[in-house]
Amino acid sequence: MCTAAAMLTACGGQDAGDTRSPSAPSGVTAQAGSATSVHVMWERSADDRGVTTYEVFRAGTRVKSVPATKHMIDVEGLTPSSAYTFTVRALDAAGNASPHSVSVPVTTLAPAAQDSRPPSTPGPPKGRAEGARSVTLSWGASGDDTAVTSYDIYQADSRIHTVPGTTTTARITGLRPGTVYTFTVRARDAADNSSPDSATLDLTTASAPGAGPSTAPTGLKATARKGAVDLTWIPPTTGAPVKEHQLFLNGKLVTTIVWGAQPPPGQVRYTFTVTDEPGTRYSVKLRAKLPDGNWGDFSAQRTVVVG
Template sequence: MRRPASQAVPAVLAACLLAGCSGTGPDTEPPPAPAGLTAQAGSSGSVHVMWDQARPADGVTGYQVFRDGQPVRDLPAEKHMTDIAGLTPQRAYSFSVRARDAAGNLSALAPAARVTMPAAAPEDRRPPGTPARLTARPTGPRTASLGWTPVTDDTGVTAYDVYQGGARIHTVDGLTTTTTVTGLRPDTVYTFTVRARDRADNSSPDSPAADVTTPRGSGDGAATSPADFRATAAPGTLELSWNAPDTGRPVGEYQLFVNGRMTTVVQWGKGAVPTGRAVYRLTVAEPAGTVWRLKLRARLPDGNWGSFSAERTVRLAG
C-alpha cells in the first residue's frame, strides 16, 4: 500500500541529510598547491623551509611538510615556514609541502625544493660578524625590499635571517644580501633586523634596525600609525615620544605594548592633549638591564584602534 505523502517527506529529508544534501553538495575541491617553496640550509644539519602563505579565499587550515617524500611536519594555516634539524652533512634532500582545508581536502604537492647540506663545521663557537647598513623601503602596500652589507665568518656564512618584531620571518642563503618581504599590511610600520648564521648554527648580533612604513591601500584613509616613535631609558623611568597621527581630531588615548602584550593605556584629559609631538614618562620598577620591546597605537575618532608605531627595543637603566 502506498504511504501518504506526509510520511514520505521526513524520510526524504533524512536521506538528504545523511548524504550531505545542501544545494551545493559536500566540499570536495582541494586548495591550490602552495607556491614559492624554498629550502635553505642554515647549517650543516638544519634546513629552513618556507613558502607563500595561502590567500584567505583558499580556505587553507593547515600544511603538511615532506622530506624525501615522507611527512615530517604538520603546521597550522598561519605558519608558512619551519626548520628541519637532525640532517646529515653533505647529503642531498628534497622538500615539499601541501595544503589542507577544513573539509580535509589535500592539495597537490608543491614542486620540490632540493638542497645539499654543507660539510660539518669544526668545533666553532664564534658567531659571524654583524650585518651592517641595513636598508628597507616599501615596494607596495604589502611588500618591502631589504638590503644589507655581507659579513665574514671563519667557517663561512650559510644564511641570513630576517627578523621583524623579534620573530624570524624570512631566510636567504649566505651569498644573498637583498630580499623582498611579502604578506605585510597597508599603512603599518615594520621594524626589521638581520642576523648572519654560520655552518655551526652560530648567529650574529642583530644588525641596526630599519623601519618601513607601508603605503595605504586603494581606498584607505589617512595614515593612523604614530610616527617617529622613540624610547629613552633613565634610572627608574622611561621616556616615550612620538608624532600623533593626523585623524582630524586630537588623539588623547593610546595603547602601549611591551614585549608583544598590551600593558597600559596612555591617556590625557580633555584640554591636556598634546599638540605636535607627544611625550610620556613611565615609572619602571624592573631591574636594570631588563630589555623591553615597545610599540603603541592610537584610538581613532571612530573608536577603533589605528595601526602600530615602529617597535623600539630599550634596555632599562639602573
C-alpha cells in the same frame, strides 16, 4: 533527516560541499641553516574557501604541520653533510589536500669546528615598499671567522624570512596594506651563532584603495636607562586632540596613557618603570584612540635592552 534550513550546520558544517583542493604551494626553497638543520620556505596556496594548514615532507614523510599563516619552518635533528629532499602541500578546512609542490634538494653543512664567535652586525638595511603587500630589503654584508651561512630577516622580533649567506637582498610578501613594518637583519654561521641585530628599518605598505591616511603614531624612539624606559613619539593627525594611547610591551597591552582634556602639542613623552634584571629585552609599540572611539594603527616597534 535534515531539513533544508538546518542542513548547513547539522549535516557536516560549512565545508560539507567543498571538494576542491588548494593549489600546490609554489616558490619552495630549502636552505641548510647549519650542519643539522634546514630552513624551508614557500609561497601561499590558493583555495576557493581558504587554506588552513601546510604540511612539510622530507622524502615523502611528513615532518611538520603549521597553520596557514606560516610560510616557513626549520627542520632540525638532521645529519651533517647529508642530502635531503623536501616538498610542501596545503590543506583546507574540509581536509582537501593539494598536490605536493616541486621537490627541492638540499645538503646540510659539514660539521663546524668549535666556533663560538658570532658574525659581525649586518650593515644598516635599506628598502622600499612595493605596493600594498610586499617590500624589498638590502643590507651590508657581515664578516665571520669561518663564514656567514645565512641572513635572517626579523619583523617586530619574529623571524619571517631567511636567505643564503651569499645574498644581501630579500623580498618580503604577504604583508597588509597601509601598515608600518619594522625590519632588522641578523647574520648566522654554520655553528648557528647569530650576530647582533642590524639597525632597524621602518617601511609602510601602500594603503588599500579607498582607505584613508595612516592613523599610526610616528617617530617612536625608546631609550633605556636604569629602572626605566623613556619614550617619545608624534601622535597621528586626526583632526582632533589625541587624548589616549595604548602601550604594548612585548606584544601585550600594559597600560593606557591618558593626557586629559588638553594633550601636549607635537611630540609627546612618556616614561615607564621596569623591574626586570639588567639585560632584559623589551619590545615597545603604541596605538592612539581616534576621535570616533576606535583604536588606530600600530606604530613601528622599538626594541631596547635595560641596564
